[in-house]
Amino acid sequence: MSADLQTGKTPASRSSAAQGHTKGGLSMHIKDGYALAAGTKLSPEEYFKRKVALLTGITGQDGSYLTELLLEKGYEVHGIIRRSSSFNTGRIEHLYKDVHERPKMVLHYGDLTDTTNLVSIISSVQPTEIYNLAAQSHVKVSFDMAEYTGDVDGLGTLRLLDAIRTCGLTNHVRFYQASTSELYGKVVETPQTETTPFYPRSPYGVAKLYGFWIVKNYRESYGMHASNGILFNHESPRRGRTFVTRKISRAVAEISLGQQDCLYLGNLDAKRDWGHARDYVEGMWRMLQQDQPDDYVLATGETHPVREFVEKAFAIVGTSIEWEGERDTVNEVGKCKQTGKVLVRVDERYFRPAEVDLLHGNPAKAEATLGWKRKCSFDELVKEMVEADVEGAKRANHD
Numbered sequence: 001m002s003a004d005l006q007t008g009k010t011p012a013s014r015s016s017a018a019q020g021h022t023k024g025g026l027s028m029h030i031k032d033g034y035a036l037a038a039g040t041k042l043s044p045e046e047y048f049k050r051k052v053a054l055l056t057g058i059t060g061q062d063g064s065y066l067t068e069l070l071l072e073k074g075y076e077v078h079g080i081i082r083r084s085s086s087f088n089t090g091r092i093e094h095l096y097k098d099v100h101e102r103p104k105m106v107l108h109y110g111d112l113t114d115t116t117n118l119v120s121i122i123s124s125v126q127p128t129e130i131y132n133l134a135a136q137s138h139v140k141v142s143f144d145m146a147e148y149t150g151d152v153d154g155l156g157t158l159r160l161l162d163a164i165r166t167c168g169l170t171n172h173v174r175f176y177q178a179s180t181s182e183l184y185g186k187v188v189e190t191p192q193t194e195t196t197p198f199y200p201r202s203p204y205g206v207a208k209l210y211g212f213w214i215v216k217n218y219r220e221s222y223g224m225h226a227s228n229g230i231l232f233n234h235e236s237p238r239r240g241r242t243f244v245t246r247k248i249s250r251a252v253a254e255i256s257l258g259q260q261d262c263l264y265l266g267n268l269d270a271k272r273d274w275g276h277a278r279d280y281v282e283g284m285w286r287m288l289q290q291d292q293p294d295d296y297v298l299a300t301g302e303t304h305p306v307r308e309f310v311e312k313a314f315a316i317v318g319t320s321i322e323w324e325g326e327r328d329t330v331n332e333v334g335k336c337k338q339t340g341k342v343l344v345r346v347d348e349r350y351f352r353p354a355e356v357d358l359l360h361g362n363p364a365k366a367e368a369t370l371g372w373k374r375k376c377s378f379d380e381l382v383k384e385m386v387e388a389d390v391e392g393a394k395r396a397n398h399d
């Protein structure tokens, strides 16, 4: 069911007058008859001559970059969004098209926990590609909401695959699953490749393990063109504010402008393979352009501790950090070398019941088969994030 984000009404229930783009949220314009009526049968020729993508998680970081890429490539993009009383479409507002143009991005209310709704959307959109990016994606939160995380991230993937089958698109649609380096968890070899054994360390990782295997199972059982992208951490100025990189870049920006005193973090020694989300969504798309489905690692091939991200982020605003106190304990602090002021403290509330200490991917297969390579370096990523947050903090102060 297509949704107008201002009114919550579907095209059928809306007046024919176009809804405008209003402050505080995004209003989508859906011409009557734009999506196909449920049950419409397209001939294979009609179906395959279209480029129609359906994204779950379109309002997230990856969803917004992927939508930009697909629109540039001439796709019609449909996204599933969850109903919320607060606006959650900030990352895709700039993709809004005037009502007088044919909209290329259409949003539908839906949820990975609602099978009927998924069947209804897929049968009316008849997508040629589906990207399953929706998830409860926060590892720490998954310890508090383990059942919900399992339902959405694990069973949600199954529901989507079954909805494709119910709609008769099993051997038509190409399916991308957002799998994750969290599957490796307690790593048994470094760097990690497509053949490294999995050992997830959180309810999130365990739910994603189910997602990974059900995709592989449906590929083998029903011949579906379904691929797993095992993506290592990927960040950007659009990253959610509770993930460590964005938490750091925002805090550094606000501290540098005198709007915040101190940054509180958990495990400073965890190591991650951090790339830029814009590069990674291109890899997702490339996976679905292959003749054969498969599983691929997307990573930079480098790993850096959280501590280094902190140091580099502060360096962008001209502050050098020196560490004092016992390492790996709550007594450790990061001080400004110039003034001696404590700018970083360790807070055990951010520790996880079980930690993933090291992630370091080997993207050789994706590079060789997909012709994919990350473009943005670690230093460029840190710089882009901090500079964007400095600009954002200045603007917020001004408003």
Ligand SMILES: Nc1nc2c(ncn2[C@@H]2O[C@H](COP(=O)(O)OP(=O)(O)O[C@H]3O[C@H](CO)[C@@H](O)[C@H](O)[C@@H]3O)[C@@H](O)[C@H]2O)c(=O)[nH]1
Pocket: 137, 138, 139, 140, 179, 180, 181, 182, 231, 232, 233, 234, 242, 243, 244, 245, 247, 264, 265, 266, 267, 268, 270, 271, 272, 306, 350, 351, 352, 355, 356, 359
């Ligand atoms: N979030 C957060 N993490 C912190 C903090 N202090 C230290 N960390 C450490 O920083 C590391 C990265 O944490 P996140 O940025 O929350 O990301 P993640 O747990 O690695 O998970 C992300 O990447 C996965 C891919 O490997 C994704 O699958 C997952 O959805 C998420 O995007 C973890 O080891 C975490 O313990 C803090 O204050 N907040």
